[in-house]
Amino acid sequence: MQHAKNNKSGFTILETIIAIAVISLVITTVAELVQSSTKIGGQSMQQFIAYHLAEEGLEITRNLRDTNWLSNVKWRKGLDDGLYVIEENLTIGAVNDKWTLRKINSTDEIPKISLNENENFKRTIEIKTKDEKSILVKSNVDFTVSLKEQSASLETILTNWKKGPL
Secondary structure, X not given: OOOOOOOOOOOOHHHHHHHHHHHHHHHHHHHHHHHHHHHHHHHHHHHHHHHHHHHHHHHHXXXXXXXXXXXXXXXXXXXXXXXXXXXXXXXXXXXXXXXXEEEEOOHHHOOEEEEEOOEEEEEEEEEEEEEOOEEEEEEEEEEEEOOEEEEEEEEEEEEOOOOOOO
């Protein structure tokens, strides 16, 4: 029985370079996947916040209509056609009127809603008369994701279902 005299165990330089290249490729792929996932998660969070700010705009408008009924005034008081922004009423004792609508004439008057230094949202409420017993309310939130302007819009129809003051 003859033994091979050139029996070398171990890796050649070529095998080592290929192994390092494969490991580098796997690490790079995983790092890109994590970065992409984090970016998409941030974008989804901004879209989620914008949607809920738009929903809040509709709820505040609906609350103003309901407050009018409870105050025994015309249901559309303060809900005339136009473009509005929502402001918090800081008057002491303003329990029923926590939020107010301020009519604006230009988009330059839209205040920013900042949750942190990286997230700025701009919300507007547009009211249009649909017929004598209903109004169309559209809540729009503009925001920026990855340097692209985006918006979330919701709309509803508010009606005078009580047919006048109590």
